[in-house]
Amino acid sequence: xxxVATILGDVTPSYxxxxxxxxxxxxxxxxTGALVLAIAFLFKVMAWMQSRLGPYEAGPKGLLQLxxxxxxxxxxxxxxxxxxxxxxxxxxxxxILASTFLLYAALPTGPDPAWATSLPTGIYFVLAVGSISxxxxxxxxxxxxxxYALIGGIRAAGQLIAxxxxxxxxxxxxxxxxxxxxxxxxxxxxxxxxxxGDWGPALPFIVVQLPLFVVFMAAVQAELSQSPFDMPIAxxxxxxxxxxxxxxxxxxxxxxxxxxxxxxxxxxxxTLFLGGWYLPIGLDLDSPLWYVxxxxxxxxxxxxxxxxxxxxxxxxxxxxxxxxxxxxxKWMIPxxxxxxxxxxxxxxxxx
Amino acid sequence: MPKLxxxxxxxxxxxxxxxxxxxxxxxxxxPVTVQYPHEKEEPTxxxxxxxxxxxxxxxxxxxxxxxxxxxxxxxxxHKYLAPPRREGGKPRQKNALDRFSIxxxxxxxxxxxxxxCPFDALFWSPEFEFSEVKIADLLHDKTRLGEWxxxxxxxxxxxxxxxxxxxKVPARP
Numbered sequence: 001x002x003x004v005a006t007i008l009g010d011v012t013p014s015y016x017x018x019x020x021x022x023x024x025x026x027x028x029x030x031x032t033g034a035l036v037l038a039i040a041f042l043f044k045v046m047a048w049m050q051s052r053l054g055p056y057e058a059g060p061k062g063l064l065q066l067x068x069x070x071x072x073x074x075x076x077x078x079x080x081x082x083x084x085x086x087x088x089x090x091x092x093x094x095x096i097l098a099s100t101f102l103l104y105a106a107l108p109t110g111p112d113p114a115w116a117t118s119l120p121t122g123i124y125f126v127l128a129v130g131s132i133s134x135x136x137x138x139x140x141x142x143x144x145x146x147x148y149a150l151i152g153g154i155r156a157a158g159q160l161i162a163x164x165x166x167x168x169x170x171x172x173x174x175x176x177x178x179x180x181x182x183x184x185x186x187x188x189x190x191x192x193x194x195x196x197g198d199w200g201p202a203l204p205f206i207v208v209q210l211p212l213f214v215v216f217m218a219a220v221q222a223e224l225s226q227s228p229f230d231m232p233i234a235x236x237x238x239x240x241x242x243x244x245x246x247x248x249x250x251x252x253x254x255x256x257x258x259x260x261x262x263x264x265x266x267x268x269x270x271t272l273f274l275g276g277w278y279l280p281i282g283l284d285l286d287s288p289l290w291y292v293x294x295x296x297x298x299x300x301x302x303x304x305x306x307x308x309x310x311x312x313x314x315x316x317x318x319x320x321x322x323x324x325x326x327x328x329x330k331w332m333i334p335x336x337x338x339x340x341x342x343x344x345x346x347x348x349x350x351x
Numbered sequence: 352m353p354k355l356x357x358x359x360x361x362x363x364x365x366x367x368x369x370x371x372x373x374x375x376x377x378x379x380x381x382p383v384t385v386q387y388p389h390e391k392e393e394p395t396x397x398x399x400x401x402x403x404x405x406x407x408x409x410x411x412x413x414x415x416x417x418x419x420x421x422x423x424x425x426x427x428x429h430k431y432l433a434p435p436r437r438e439g440g441k442p443r444q445k446n447a448l449d450r451f452s453i454x455x456x457x458x459x460x461x462x463x464x465x466x467x468c469p470f471d472a473l474f475w476s477p478e479f480e481f482s483e484v485k486i487a488d489l490l491h492d493k494t495r496l497g498e499w500x501x502x503x504x505x506x507x508x509x510x511x512x513x514x515x516x517x518x519k520v521p522a523r524p
Contacts (some may be wrong), residue, residue, distance in 0.1 A: 048368070048369040048373055049369045051382055053386070312362070315361050316358070
């Protein structure tokens with residue numbers, strides 16, 4: 001934060017000023033990210049893949065559709081079911097949203113991590129915080145006083161917990177290669193990573209960790225409850241699963257949390273596997289240009305990763321609960337364990 | 352992971368679809384959507400939109416009003432004496448149509464009235480954009496039904512080979 005301040009002039013912001021700036025950034029970056037993602041990908045790209053145009057009337061070329069959606073959801077009646085546990089029911093969406101906002105605290109977007117902190121336990125913190133949403137889902141399913149919401153909630157919990165493990169193991173491979181849990185250090189390691197000898201540019205970790213990248217992407221897909229893993233919100237089966245009793249503002253919170261989490265996890269994937277805010281364009285790491293370029297590069301990578309996540313979502317049919325669990329426990333965990341072994345051996349042998 | 356080539360091909364299908372939709376019109380791309388109300392679709396032949404009345408042919412025989420399943424046609428007529436056709440003849444009794452209204456809020460657009468009319472006074476028109484703010488305005492009177500006649504398309508030729516079916520009674524040898 002101090003380096004940014006020196007760029008802006010000779011102003012050293014106080015603790016409260018810099019905290020306010022950070023809160024504002026997370027309060028603006030997160031919803032804006034969710035907005036861009038939601039419109040651009042969910043509505044328009046889904047439409048293009050289905051040979052139609054998507055929302056076209058709200059705003060130019062339909063870009064203000066999310067504003068219309070937000071307005072629509074806000075004006076709906078706010079219901080709490082009669083037999084529902086009121087406090088738990090009301091708290092559940094905000095638990096999920098809290099876990100989403102916490103994700104953004106650990107993201108590096110520039111050399112001196114421009115807008116976030118440089119947590120020494122970066123990736124560990126991110127994965128732990130991502131698990132809080134499981135509690136939110138269970139709270140929502142239980143407190144809805146609805147059999148089907150409960151079924152949806154339990155299925156969701158089973159799925160989310162099952163896919164936590166492949167996600168953690170896939171991240172371990174990257175951690176072994178870079179030697180640190182700190183997300184900033186991981187990006188820094190990718191700026192020096194010359195896997196195939198000293199020629200050529202620094203390579204992102206994906207080139208030697210492709211199986212783990214695939215496993216991580218699949219685990220992210222499952223954590224976001226996106227097709228083909230959308231058993232919890234299986235639309236034509238149990239309507240919205242654990243979200244079914246929510247309307248109005250509370251449903252909007254679920255909706256926004258889903259997209260903000262997608263944005264956040266895409267950022268994590270870009271940081272771990274694609275090189276984060278760094279591109280090997282020969283620009284010296286000390287140059288202050290990185291403060292502007294870094295976020296832009298990270299945003300582009302996030303968009304690419306999100307495109308892949310949503311592309312898979314629009315292409316595949318839904319997994320059954322048992323197929324989903326089989327995939328996680330029988331395929332993803334052994335593959336990631338095997339690749340971690342390979343990576344560890346390679347690190348010891350060649351470095 | 353079984354069936355991986357199939358999975359990749361599936362991704363390719365959706366991606367290809369997206370590229371096709373985003374291609375500009377001149378390259379043969381574009382969505383299948385017809386952007387109503389900016390663009391309008393060509394209606395299919397013999398499309399049923401609204402019913403038009405050719406008043407000259409109507410003799411107030413009441414067949415259409417009787418056969419209508421919804422009882423949405425209101426007809427009032429009177430008989431009058433027309434002058435004889437030839438010198439020294441009898442005055443002819445003719446029907447005059449006073450009121451012919453179809454209530455389109457009740458009409459189910461089945462077309463029985465059009466089929467049953469022996470004098471070809473009712474026709475289908477492909478017009479469908481006649482929504483009203485007040486439901487009472489959906490009762491189209493004689494004048495309005497006459498105005499719909501302008502939108503009735505020309506007679507659509509029968510399909511090839513169907514003329515043979517028009518004869519109902521075989522010719523006596």
